[in-house]
Amino acid sequence: MDITIIAESNGNELHPVTSQLVGAASTLGGTVTVLCPGGIGEKEASEISGVAKVVSLKGDCFSSFDSGAWSHVMTPHCGDGIVMGSSSPSGRELAAQIASKMGVPVVQDLTGIDNGLMMTRSIYSGKAVETSNASGSCVITLRQNAFEAASLGGSAEVVTVDSSSEVSVAVKEAIAKAGERLDVSEADIIISGGRGMGDPANFSHLNEVADIIGAAVGASRAAVDSWDEIPHSMQVGQTGKTVNPSLYIAVGISGAIQHLAGMRSSKYIVAINKDPDAPIFGVADYGIVATWEEALPSLRDELANL
């Protein structure tokens, strides 16, 4: 079976999820080709063990994201079997466009796949799990951090292809990210604050803790909606980001079902809340019934002393 992987980039580098895609592909068996849009990460991709070939796609259209133009160039390089990408927002968009151009179905955001091509994904925002089977070729996207990464040590050939396509989505202006901080969707540890933080200025206490452990800072919708200083890009939940970190620390967040929708698949959850009956304790591995005013200074000191 042919497995075509769409490399995910992070600025000018290969995004680490690409190795996870290769890792998942290796468990299925088959010949793995990695497509690098814009040639980004072609060398790094060729060094992932299990990769047979890297196709580096060069062309003007890759200088900004246009899923229509990109898929037009990429689809002819996708093999008959499985096409695999990351379930990041752009990854999903591209996967859906490629599937449509190939005339095959797309199944998004898998958290599991076995060698009988039984696919597992979460539906209804984590309130149920679906398993399904594709009867022929299909395009799939995988959730970041849900699969073991392949190791380094490969030396695949890199084939460069020059082709472009007309871009119809023209970038007029880039709006810089609000902060230098790590994005919640990229982080392995997240500390989030809710309305219980009382004031947006108090997020500085979360930032302090985050800086010590290299975490991203997230927020509940109530925090985002109440305070202009807290941008929507920080929101975790049903109408925010779905995150899958190793550790999620919820501070002053009640644990509404729509918040849980975005973070319940975190490996470990810590909750700090003054209300012993807050629903967040229902999903927390470690719950601390305390105010953040009392708990965060101690958390900061303990982590700093590790």
Place this chain on the structure above:
Amino acid sequence: MTIAVLLKQVPDTTAKIAVSGGRVDQSSVAKWSTSPYDEYALEYALQLKEAGGGDLVAITCGPARSSKMLTDAAAVGVDSMLHVVADTSEMDSTQIQSILAAAIKHCGAEIILCGKQAADTNSGSTGPGVASLLGASCVGMVSEVGIEGDGFIAQRGISSGDERVVVSKPCLFTFDKGLTELRRPNVKGIMMAKKKVIESVSAGDLGVDLGESGVKINSHAPPPEKPPGQKFEGAESVPTVVAKLREEANVI
């Protein structure tokens, strides 16, 4: 200019989801609502119509109960409604997209707005797939859209931040949470909406040959139970929790 907004009716985000016989039990869903991101698409579709004129049609593909959502959309200002009556729960992405693409062509729309993903399947395939079938430009993760010259300007999220992009029709926008408040219907709108007729068709009426689904759902199941957590009283427990995170969980 005809604008189409694609809406999907899903269990309300507060609704309990029960599984019976290997499928989510739709009959036990207490409340159905318009999928949250679709509501932002609807809001911006109304704004585009207000700014540039033209007709706004709301389209859904779903079972009979979905028509209520179209009436709700009419109450805030949608001009016409098209309901493709079908059970989509076992359809694959190709089938749904071909129905919606045919529905859009049927209405003659060249500007299409929809949510970035539906709150039930959580996929995010429909918008970009439909754009591809229609040969329309696709802009995803949009938080705002307006008219600029002969075309449109949209703010979208990409991994490195936000950017403003310009496109011309035919084009499709998939919405993230928008930068605006959603409007609520007023009494007059609700009364007017009751008088509006929903055009109701089948996939066959639109000339769509659905074929077989390429993806067979094996089963739905409740999410795996998490073992009950440990709960500690007071800030003095913080050192204990940190130690456990290091020794039991191995995450710091």
